[in-house]
Amino acid sequence: MKKSSIICALLTIATAFGISSCGEIKRGEYASGTAAVFCDDGFKNILDEEIQAFEFSYKDATIVPFYMSEQACIDSLMQDKCQSIIITRDFTKEERAHIKSQNKRIVRSNCIAVDAVALIVNKDNPVSALSVDEIGKILRGEITRWSQLAGNDTTAIKVVFDAEGSSTVSYMREKFIPEGKKITDFIKPYAQKNNAQVFDVVKKDPDALGIISVSWLGNDLSVAKQVPMEERMEDYANENDSINTELTEEVNIIKVSNPNEDNDFSPVAYKPYQLYINSGEYPLFRKVWMISTASNSTVLHSFYTFVTGFVGQKIIIKSGIMPYHVHSRVVQVVK
Numbered sequence: 001m002k003k004s005s006i007i008c009a010l011l012t013i014a015t016a017f018g019i020s021s022c023g024e025i026k027r028g029e030y031a032s033g034t035a036a037v038f039c040d041d042g043f044k045n046i047l048d049e050e051i052q053a054f055e056f057s058y059k060d061a062t063i064v065p066f067y068m069s070e071q072a073c074i075d076s077l078m079q080d081k082c083q084s085i086i087i088t089r090d091f092t093k094e095e096r097a098h099i100k101s102q103n104k105r106i107v108r109s110n111c112i113a114v115d116a117v118a119l120i121v122n123k124d125n126p127v128s129a130l131s132v133d134e135i136g137k138i139l140r141g142e143i144t145r146w147s148q149l150a151g152n153d154t155t156a157i158k159v160v161f162d163a164e165g166s167s168t169v170s171y172m173r174e175k176f177i178p179e180g181k182k183i184t185d186f187i188k189p190y191a192q193k194n195n196a197q198v199f200d201v202v203k204k205d206p207d208a209l210g211i212i213s214v215s216w217l218g219n220d221l222s223v224a225k226q227v228p229m230e231e232r233m234e235d236y237a238n239e240n241d242s243i244n245t246e247l248t249e250e251v252n253i254i255k256v257s258n259p260n261e262d263n264d265f266s267p268v269a270y271k272p273y274q275l276y277i278n279s280g281e282y283p284l285f286r287k288v289w290m291i292s293t294a295s296n297s298t299v300l301h302s303f304y305t306f307v308t309g310f311v312g313q314k315i316i317i318k319s320g321i322m323p324y325h326v327h328s329r330v331v332q333v334v335k
Helices: 003-018 041-057 070-078 093-103 132-139 167-176 195-204 219-224 229-237 274-279 299-307 310-319
Strands: 033-040 061-068 084-087 108-121 129-131 158-161 208-213 255-257 285-292
Touching (some): 033 041, 033 070, 033 299, 041 195, 041 208, 041 299, 061 070, 070 084, 070 093, 108 167, 108 310, 129 132, 132 255, 158 167, 158 195, 167 208, 195 208, 229 310
Parallel strands (some): 033 061, 033 084, 129 255
Antiparallel strands (some): 084 285, 108 208, 108 285
16 A cells, blocks of 8 residues: 555544544543544653653543644644644634634644753763754754764764654754755765654664654653553552652753853753753743544543643653643752
C-alpha cells in the first residue's frame, strides 16, 4: 500500500474515533467510547502517560494517539479530520471562525504546559554552554565547526532536528531565522522522523547537536513508568506541590545564556530545569496548547477536562516541563 493511502486510511479511522460519543452525561461524569488525539511528536511521552492514566481511571474510555508534525495536526483539525490536537500555539480568531463556519464546531483551547527546547550533545563533546547569539549563528551558518566554540575539534557541527513541520523546527526558525527564510536556506540539518531518533543520533555521534523537546529528557516520567499504574495514580493524586525532576545523563544537555539589557547582560547559562523554565531564565521556552472541537457529551471532551485538571497537570510535572495550571513550589537541586 502506498504511503499516501496509509495516511488516508489512518485519517479516516481517526475521524471515526473523533465523532464517537455517548448519550448526554451529567456534570462531573466522564463519557465512554473511543476517540483520537493528534499530537506533535515532541509531546509523545506526555500524551502516552496521560492516556494510560485516563484509561485506568475510566475503564469504558479509549484514546488513540496519532503522532505527526505540528502543521499536520493543525491541518487535520481545520479539515475536520480530527477533533483534538496538542500543539505549541493557540488558534487565531480567523481559524476559529473558519471551523465554526465550515465544520459547525466551536473551538475550545487551553494552555496545558510550558515546554522548553533543549540542545543536546554527545557525552564526549566538550561544549557545555552556548549563548542565544551563538545558537542563532549556528542555525544561520555563521558558526560551522566545533572548534569555533570549544576545544580543537575542527569537524563540522551536525545540526539534528526531528521531522520537517514539527513544532521544534518552527520555533527555532521563528526565533533565529529572518522572516520569509527557512533554516535549510542557511544550513543542511540532519532531519529525523521523530524526537527519539534525534536522541539516538546524539548518543552515537560526537559531532551532532540535537534540538529536542525537554519532555524527552526528564528522568522522573521514565522512572514512573516502571511503577504499576495504580501506584502512579496515587502519586498523581497527591497534592504535594513541590517538584524535583532530574534530567537524563545519557547525553550532555547544553546550558543556554541570554545576555541582554533586561538581565544586565548576564553571561550565566542555565539548563532547562523546571526552576529555570518557570523563572524565564532558560530562554528557549514555549507554551503547549490542547485544542478541541469536540462537544460536551463525548469522550474527547472528557479527556480534555482530564488533561487540564489536577491529575493531568501533575503528570506534566513528571515529564520535566512546567504544567500551566498547577502553581507549584519549585524545588530543584542542581548538581
